[in-house]
Amino acid sequence: MAKxxxxxxxxxxxxxxxxxxxxxxxxxxxxxxxxxxEFTKPVKNNYFDTINPSNGKKIASIAEASSEDVDKAVKxxxxxxxxxxxxxxKERGKYIFRIARLIQERAREFAVIxxxxxxxPIRESRDIDIPLAANHFFYYAGxxxxxxxxxxxRNPKPLGxxxxxxPWNFPLLMAAxxxxxxxxxxxxxxxxxxxxxxxTALKLAEIIHESGxxxxxxxxxxxxxxxxxxxxxxxxVNKIAFTGSTGVGKYIQKATAGTNKKLTLELGGxxxxxxxxxxxxxxxxxxxxxxxFFNQGHVCCAGSRLFVxxxxxxxxxEKLKRRMETLIVGDPLDKNTDIxxxxxxxxxxxxxxxxxxxxxxxxxxxxxxxxFPKQGNWCAPTLFLNVSQSHRIVQEEIFxxxxxxxxxxxxxxxxxxxxxxxxxxxxxxxTEKGSKIFHLTQKLNAGVVWGNTFNxxxxxxxxxxxxxxxxxxxxxxxxxxxxxxxx
Amino acid sequence: MFPNLNxxxxxxxxxxxxxxxxxxxxxxxxxxKTEGLKLALSMIDLTTLEGKDTKGKVQQLCYKAMxxxxxxxxxxxxxxxxxxxxxxxxxxxxLQGSNIQVASVATAFPSGQSALEVKLSDTKFAVDQGADEIxxxxxxxxxxxxxxxxxxxxxxxxxxxxxxxHLKVIxxxxxxxxxxxxxxxxxxxxxxxxxxxxxxxxxxxPAATMPVTYVMLxxxxxxxxxxxxxxxxxxxxxxxxxxIALQYLVMLNEVxxxxxxxxxxxxxxxxxxANDVLMxxxxxxxxxxxxxxxxxxx
Numbered sequence: 001m002a003k004x005x006x007x008x009x010x011x012x013x014x015x016x017x018x019x020x021x022x023x024x025x026x027x028x029x030x031x032x033x034x035x036x037x038e039f040t041k042p043v044k045n046n047y048f049d050t051i052n053p054s055n056g057k058k059i060a061s062i063a064e065a066s067s068e069d070v071d072k073a074v075k076x077x078x079x080x081x082x083x084x085x086x087x088x089x090k091e092r093g094k095y096i097f098r099i100a101r102l103i104q105e106r107a108r109e110f111a112v113i114x115x116x117x118x119x120x121p122i123r124e125s126r127d128i129d130i131p132l133a134a135n136h137f138f139y140y141a142g143x144x145x146x147x148x149x150x151x152x153x154r155n156p157k158p159l160g161x162x163x164x165x166x167p168w169n170f171p172l173l174m175a176a177x178x179x180x181x182x183x184x185x186x187x188x189x190x191x192x193x194x195x196x197x198x199x200t201a202l203k204l205a206e207i208i209h210e211s212g213x214x215x216x217x218x219x220x221x222x223x224x225x226x227x228x229x230x231x232x233x234x235x236x237v238n239k240i241a242f243t244g245s246t247g248v249g250k251y252i253q254k255a256t257a258g259t260n261k262k263l264t265l266e267l268g269g270x271x272x273x274x275x276x277x278x279x280x281x282x283x284x285x286x287x288x289x290x291x292x293f294f295n296q297g298h299v300c301c302a303g304s305r306l307f308v309x310x311x312x313x314x315x316x317x318e319k320l321k322r323r324m325e326t327l328i329v330g331d332p333l334d335k336n337t338d339i340x341x342x343x344x345x346x347x348x349x350x351x352x353x354x355x356x357x358x359x360x361x362x363x364x365x366x367x368x369x370x371x372f373p374k375q376g377n378w379c380a381p382t383l384f385l386n387v388s389q390s391h392r393i394v395q396e397e398i399f400x401x402x403x404x405x406x407x408x409x410x411x412x413x414x415x416x417x418x419x420x421x422x423x424x425x426x427x428x429x430x431t432e433k434g435s436k437i438f439h440l441t442q443k444l445n446a447g448v449v450w451g452n453t454f455n456x457x458x459x460x461x462x463x464x465x466x467x468x469x470x471x472x473x474x475x476x477x478x479x480x481x482x483x484x485x486x487x
Numbered sequence: 488m489f490p491n492l493n494x495x496x497x498x499x500x501x502x503x504x505x506x507x508x509x510x511x512x513x514x515x516x517x518x519x520k521t522e523g524l525k526l527a528l529s530m531i532d533l534t535t536l537e538g539k540d541t542k543g544k545v546q547q548l549c550y551k552a553m554x555x556x557x558x559x560x561x562x563x564x565x566x567x568x569x570x571x572x573x574x575x576x577x578x579x580x581x582l583q584g585s586n587i588q589v590a591s592v593a594t595a596f597p598s599g600q601s602a603l604e605v606k607l608s609d610t611k612f613a614v615d616q617g618a619d620e621i622x623x624x625x626x627x628x629x630x631x632x633x634x635x636x637x638x639x640x641x642x643x644x645x646x647x648x649x650x651x652x653h654l655k656v657i658x659x660x661x662x663x664x665x666x667x668x669x670x671x672x673x674x675x676x677x678x679x680x681x682x683x684x685x686x687x688x689x690x691x692x693p694a695a696t697m698p699v700t701y702v703m704l705x706x707x708x709x710x711x712x713x714x715x716x717x718x719x720x721x722x723x724x725x726x727x728x729x730x731i732a733l734q735y736l737v738m739l740n741e742v743x744x745x746x747x748x749x750x751x752x753x754x755x756x757x758x759x760x761a762n763d764v765l766m767x768x769x770x771x772x773x774x775x776x777x778x779x780x781x782x783x784x785x
Binding site: 007008009010011012013014015016018123127278279280281282283284286287326334335336432452453 | 496497498499501502503505506512513514515516517518519520522523526705708736740741742743744745746748
C-alpha cells in the first residue's frame with residue numbers, strides 16, 4: 001500500500017501515555033440475560049466471548065439467548081405492559097430520570113467499558129457517547145408526563161411490547177436512543193445489543209435494575225443475528241425498532257410485512273460532505289476529519305463521500321493530508337488517542353477488502369504514516385483520490401475510516417451527485433454563505449444536513465433517513481411518534 | 488512586497504473554538520510534561536512594562552531571568568527580558584555574559600499613537616542602547632479605517648531602523664475584533680518584514696487567546712508554504728499558568744510542528760508564568776507543591 005509522509009509540519013513532542021484508569025471497573029467473568037427483572041441463565045446454556053478489539057483478549061462471557069429465551073422475555077414484557085402503561089406519566093418519568101442520573105454518576109465507568117469493549121477512543125466515549133446517552137434519558141423523561149402536549153388533541157397510547165435491536169458502533173448511546181422514548185410513552189421493551197458490544201447494555205441492565213423499575217418493563221437479551229431474528233419473528237411483539245445494516249433492515253422489513261408489527265429502521269449511509277470555495281477552509285478540513293474519522297468511521301451518518309469545489313480542491317486535499325499526519329492512532333483507553341481500534345476482525349476484513357477494491361478500481365490511495373500496536377484490529381485513516389460516482393467505494397457503505405474524494409464545479413452538479421446514492425441519512429455543507437446552506441438543505445435528500453459542522457448529535461434533534469437509510473425518526477419530539485398509536 | 492489581501496482565508500469562530508478545545512484535552516504528563524515545562528520556561532520573555540519601572544526593578548528582573556530558581560538543576564533560563572527603551576542599557580549590562588536577549592517595546596507603545604518620525608527615533612534609540620529585539624505596535628486606527636498600506640509601510644520603515652535586531656510586530660488583537668482582521672494584520676506584518684508576530688501589548692483585554700493565536704499560527708504556516716520563510720509567534724498577556732502554557736505548546740506542536748518548537752520561533756509574553764512553571768517543575772522533581780513563598784517575586 002502506498003504510504004508516504006509528506007508532512008513538513010511533523011510534531012516532535014510526543015505525549016507520554018495517558019491511559020484512563022481501569023481500577024474502578026468491575027467486569028464479571030460471565031454475563032446473563034436480563035429477563036423479568038432478573039439476571040437469568042440462557043435456556044440452552046450457550047455463551048460467547050466478547051473481545052477487546054485493541055488487543056484481541058477476551059473480556060467476558062456473554063449469554064446467548066435462544067428463541068425460547070426471547071419468548072420468555074417477550075412474555076415478561078407483555079405481563080409488565082399493562083401496569084407500566086397504566087402508570088401516570090409523571091411516575092414513569094421518575095424511573096427514567098433515575099436511570100439518567102445513575103448513568104451520569106457512573107459515567108466514567110461506562111466510558112471505560114465502552115472503549116474496552118468497542119475500541120472507540122476514550123476521548124469520544126467520555127465526552128460524547130455517555131453524556132449523550134444520559135441526555136436522551138433526561139430528555140424523554142421530561143416528555144413522559146407531557147405526551148398530551150406533544151400530540152395535542154390526539155390521545156397517544158403506547159403500542160405494547162417493543163423489540164429493539166441495536167448496532168455495535170455506539171452501544172450505550174443506541175440503547176438510550178431506543179429505550180428512553182419507548183419507556184416514556186409507556187411501552188415495555190425487549191432489547192438486543194450487538195454481539196461484539198454487549199457489555200454496556202448489560203451494565204445498563206444493572207442500572208435499570210437499581211432504578212427499581214417494575215420487573216419485566218425492560219428486558220435485555222444478548223446474542224447474534226439469530227437472537228435478533230427471534231425478536232423480529234416473535235408474534236407477540238408489537239413493534240420493531242432496528243438500527244444497523246441496510247441488508248438486515250431489508251430482511252426485517254420482509255419478515256414484518258403483512259404482520260401487525262410497526263417498524264422503524266435506521267440503516268446505512270454514505271453521507272456527502274460538501275466543501276464550497278468560500279468556506280472557512282481550515283475549519284472545513286477539521287470537519288472532514290470529524291465527519292469520516294470520528295469513531296473510526298463506524299458511523300452510519302459518516303461523511304464518507306467528500307465533494308470539494310474544484311477551485312479549492314488542491315488546497316483542501318493538501319491541508320487534509322497534513323492534518324491526517326497529526327492524528328494519533330492507538331490504544332483506545334489513552335486519553336490522547338484520536339482514532340481507536342476497528343470494532344471486530346470481521347469488520348477490519350470488510351474495510352481492508354474495500355481498500356483493495358478502491359486500489360483495483362484505480363483510485364489513488366493516501367494513508368498517513370502511523371504505528372499500530374502489535375495486537376488488535378487497526379486501520380490507518382485512508383483517503384481515495386481520483387474516484388468517481390461509479391466506483392464501488394463511492395457507492396457502498398464501508399463503515400470504516402475510508403474517505404472517497406471527488407470534486408465539483410457548480411451547486412447543481414454537487415446536488416445531483418450528492419443525491420445520486422441509494423442512501424440518504426446525512427450531509428454536510430461548508431460555506432460562509434447562509435443562503436447557500438439553506439438552499440442545499442432544501443435540495444439534499446438526507447435526514448440530517450449539517451451546516452459548517454458534522455456529526456453533531458442532540459437529544460432534542462430528530463435523526464433518521466431517506467431511501468435505503470431507513471424510515472422513522474429518533475430523538476426530539478419526532479422520536480416519540482414511532483412509539484405511540486392514536487385513538 | 489504588499490500582500491494580496493483579497494483572497495485571505497475566512498474563519499469560522501465556532502470551528503476555531505472547537506479545534507482549540509481539542510488541543511486543550513490532550514493529556515500531558517510525566518516526562519512529556521517536564522519537557523514541555525522546561526521548553527515553556529525557555530520561551531518566556533520576562534517583562535516589566537510599568538510607568539513606575541526603575542533601574543533596580545529591571546536589574547532584579549534580569550537576575551531572575553538568569554537564575555530562575557537556583558535550587559532546581561538543569562533548567563533553562565528564560566529567552567529574553569522585555570523592557571521600555573529607557574531601560575535597555577540597564578538590562579543589557581545586567582545580562583552580560585548570558586544568552587538572554589534584551590527586547591524592548593518601541594513605536595509609542597502601547598497605543599502607537601504618534602508620528603512616524605517619533606516611532607522611528609524611539610526604535611533607533613532602543614536599538615542604539617543595544618536591544619536585540621524590538622516589539623512594535625501597529626497603528627490600529629489606520630488598520631481599522633482600511634489604510635493597510637500605511638500599516639505596511641510603517642512596519643517596513645521600523646524594520647529598516649531595526650538593523651540586526653529582530654522585529655516583533657504586535658497586532659493588539661483585542662482591538663481588531665474579528666479573526667479575519669487578525670489574519671489580515673498578520674499577513675501585512677509578515678510581508679512587511681516582521682520576524683515575529685505577537686498578539687497583544689498586555690494593556691488591552693482580551694490579550695492573548697488560543698483562538699487568535701491559532702489563526703496567527705495558521706497564517707505563519709501558509710506564509711511558510713508560500714515563501715519558505717519561518718516567522719515566529721509570541722502570544723502575550725494572560726498566559727499565567729503552566730497548564731495554559733502547555734496547551735499553547737500542544738497547539739504549536741500540532742499546527743506548526745517541530746521546527747517551531749524552540750525559542751527562536753515561539754515566545755510567551757508573560758511574567759507570572761515563570762513562577763508557576765517553576766512550581767510545577769519542583770513538583771515534578773519532589774512530588775510536592777511548594778508554597779509560592781519558595782519562589783522569588785520579582
